[in-house]
Amino acid sequence: MKIALDAMGSDNFPHPDVEGAVAAARAYGDEVILIGDEKIVGPVLEDQKPGNLPVRLIHAPEMLSMEEKGLALALKAKQKEPKTSMAIGVDLVKDGKADAFVTMGNTGAAAAIAFFRLGMLQGIERPALAPVFPTRKGFCVVLDIGINPDIRPQNLVEFALMGSMYAESVRGVSHPRVALLSNGEETGKGNFLVREATPLLQASSLNFIGNVEPKEVYAGAADVVVTDGFSGNIFLKSSEAVAKLITDTIKEKILSAPPWVQLGGLLVKPAMADVRKLMNPSEEGAAPLLGVDGLVFIGHGRSDAQAVQSAVRVASQAARAGMQELIRREVARHGSGSDPNSGKG
C-alpha cells in the first residue's frame, strides 16, 4: 500500500512524523510518501537513514497551523494548485497516487481539506471522525467525536453504517453491535436526535442494540457507538480530562506523602504505566475521517513516532481491506444511509 503522510502534522513536527514514517516502512513494507517542506523535512529524513526503504519526500511550500480556521482555511482548502502539505497529501489520494492520507495536524483543517478536495461518498451527507476507545473488553469505535456539532437523525444512521464497516473490515469485529450514546439506557431516553434516530436504526439491517450510557461504553457493551459531534466531543474530552486529573492527583499525593508512600509509588509505577497506556488514545495511532471520498486518517497533535507508525499501519489495513468500497456498497444496498424507508437488509 502507498500511504501519504503529512510530515508537518504533529505538534513536534517533523521528527515524530518522519521517524514514524521510516519505522512503518521498515515494519510493514508499505510505501510512505512524506509531504512537507524539503528544507525542514529532508535533513530529518536523512538522519533516519532510510537507505532502500520505500520512503520518499514530496515538497510542500506551505503548511497549515493549528490556528488556521474560517475563510482563510476555506480558501487554502480550495486552492486549485495545492501548496500545503495537507492539500498535496489529499490530492495524492484523489488522483489515485496514494491509497490513504495520514496527518497528525489540525483536525478541523484536515477535515475541511478532505471535504472540499475529495467530496463525499454517494449517499453520505456528513463526514465523521471515528476514533477507537479502550473498554474493559477491548475497544469501541465512537463517531462522530467533533466534526459535526449539529446533525440530523439520518446522519446517525450513516455514522452507524460507516462505523460498522470500519469495525468489521479493519478491526475484525464480525456483526458489530451498534448503539446510540445517551443519557439513559431505556428506549425513550435521550435528546430529540437520539429519540428520532432510534426507529431509523431499528429499521436498518445493522446490529442495533439501543442506547448506551458512557459507563456501558467503557464496559464494552457495544462495538460502535454513534453520537453527534458535540456530545461525542464532550464524551472524549471529559474522559481525557478525568484520566489526566486522576493520574496527576495520584502522582501529587504520592510525591507529597511520607517516604514509605513514595516507595509504594515507585513500586506501583509499572501498573500505572499500563493504565496511562490504556487511557492514551494515541496508542491507536489515528482515526478515520469516514464519509469523504478517499481514505483519510487524523491523529493527535501530540503523537509520538510510535503513534505515527500505528497510524500508518491502520491506514494501510483500511486500504488493504477496501474499506471505502465496502462502505460505498453498503450505502447502496441500504438505498442510502439517509433513507429511513430502506427496511431490513
Place this chain on the structure above:
Amino acid sequence: MKIALDAMGSDNFPHPDVEGAVAAARAYGDEVILIGDEKIVGPVLEDQKPGNLPVRLIHAPEMLSMEEKGLALALKAKQKEPKTSMAIGVDLVKDGKADAFVTMGNTGAAAAIAFFRLGMLQGIERPALAPVFPTRKGFCVVLDIGINPDIRPQNLVEFALMGSMYAESVRGVSHPRVALLSNGEETGKGNFLVREATPLLQASSLNFIGNVEPKEVYAGAADVVVTDGFSGNIFLKSSEAVAKLITDTIKEKILSAPPWVQLGGLLVKPAMADVRKLMNPSEEGAAPLLGVDGLVFIGHGRSDAQAVQSAVRVASQAARAGMQELIRREVARHGSGSDPNSGKG
C-alpha cells in the same frame, strides 16, 4: 431550619437516610422531618437513639421506586392527597412547613414531583439539576446534568443566573465566573445551542467568560458551567465512568502483579483513598433542583449516611441564605431569564 428528608430515598433505604438525618440534627441543630413508612423507618430511627434531637417521622404509605416513570409516575406526582414520601416531603415545602426537601431517590421522579407540585419560579422555564464537580482549584457548579435533554438558548441564560446565585449565596463564590460547556474554547465553537446562547449571556449582567472544554472545567477555569441536560449528563457520566475504569484497572493491575508491586499498592492506599474521595460526587451530598418554586435537593441513590448528612447541611445553608428569594429577585431584575433584551446590569 426545618429540612424534610425522604427516608425511603437511597438504594439502601432507610438506614443511610435515617442515620444521616440523626447525624445532621446532632451536628447542625437543624430540625429534620423524616418521611417514610413508619413500620420500616420507625424501628431504624429508634435504633439511632435520637433522644431529644429535633428529628421526627411523618408516615408515608407509598414510595417511588427507581423504575417509576411515564404516565404512572405523572399520576403519582399529581395525586391530590400525597401518599408517597416524595410527594409528602415536597408538600411540606409548598405549605411552608419545611424550608427544604431532600431525597436520595429516583432523580426523574423527584424532579417530576417537584415540578408538578411546586410549579416554577416566575420567569424560569426549565428546572435544572446543579451538582458540584471537583476541580484542581476547588469546585464548579454544573447545570443542567440531566433533567432537560432538549432546551432553548434562553434556558441556558436562566441556568447561568440560577447557578450563579447558588454559587454565590450557598457556596460563597463572589461574582462567579460563568461559562458554556463546549467542544472548543473559541467563540464560534459549539453546537447551535451554544452559539445562540453566547450573545444572550454576553448581554446579561453575569460574569460570563465564554466557552470551556471539559479539561478547563476540571482545571477550575469557571465557577458555574451551563449546558443542556443531555451534554451535561454525558459529561457527568463519562467522568464517573473513566474514574471507575481507572481506579478499577489500577487495583486489578496491582493485585495481579508481583509481591513488591502489591506491597507498593498497600503503601499508596491512603493516596488512592484521597483520589476516590475527590472523584466521588456524593461527598457533596446532593444537588439543588434549581428553578422550581421551593428548595429541593436530590442526591445519589448510592449515598451513605455521611452523604445524607452533607445533603441536609447544604439544603439548610441554601434555606438560611434565602437562595430562592435571591434567585426570584435576580430574575425580576433581569426582566426575565428568557429576555435577551434585558441588557447589562
